[in-house]
Amino acid sequence: MNLFITGIGSGLGKALASEALNRGYRVYALSRHLPRELEGKVRFVPCDLRELERVGLCVKELLEGVEELELVILNAGILGQFGDMSEVPLYKFQEVMDINVWANKVILDTLKEMNVKVRQIVGISSGASVNCNRGWNAYSISKASLNCLLKLYAREMEDTHITALAPGLVLTPMLEEVMKQNAQRFPSVKRILEAPKRTPEEASKLIFDTLPKLLEFESGSYVDIRKI
């Protein structure tokens, strides 16, 4: 079983790659960093997803000769600068959109061009895609766009099941950055500080256990793992 994942340098993606190996997948990964514990265990091509013109080449190099993928996990993402809308310049929105949205378009178009058969795609979305809470600016917009992007592909890719999955709160470097923000000014930060969280390892196991359940939702759906 072949699995393709983006963003394994830290957090959820690193744990998902390890869990995939434990479950017997052959793992193909694109990321900027390869964690030491995954060295020699995954097929890896270094790739900065901000460099959109290079992303297709990275996918082609990584997946040369691969005809079928059981699972694709579009995990890589950045938070961007937390703050009010007017405080964040447009170029910072563009960087978040490039990584969280447009890199995924390039990846999916390249898989199509390469004629790779894909059974299931899970894009890692977020509750922020629907909450649009104060401070989340570009991140919320990017995850809402990711939900729509995946729904659009679901309408075209009839043989592939696609989900935009919110993984719940996971204690990763990204969430730690959120928890450092001003909880008075940004009420969602206070709620996150008080809410239960999973470790990346716990979240990864849950995501793999949930994969069959995701197939029961219409392809292209946004699903919050906390609500199923």
Ligand SMILES: NC(=O)c1ccc[n+]([C@@H]2O[C@H](COP(=O)([O-])OP(=O)(O)OC[C@H]3O[C@@H](n4cnc5c(N)ncnc54)[C@H](OP(=O)(O)O)[C@@H]3O)[C@@H](O)[C@H]2O)c1
């Ligand atoms: N933590 C949560 O509570 C939570 C909740 C909802 C959704 N999410 C989503 O979960 C996903 C993983 O985030 P995380 O929480 O695990 O945070 P994280 O530890 O900051 O992980 C971000 C991942 O994205 C990769 N990445 C970032 N910039 C990249 C770039 N320019 N090119 C290629 N890869 C890049 C990183 O790998 P490299 O450093 O190797 O590039 C890293 O593996 C994200 O899509 C995030 O939006 C997280």
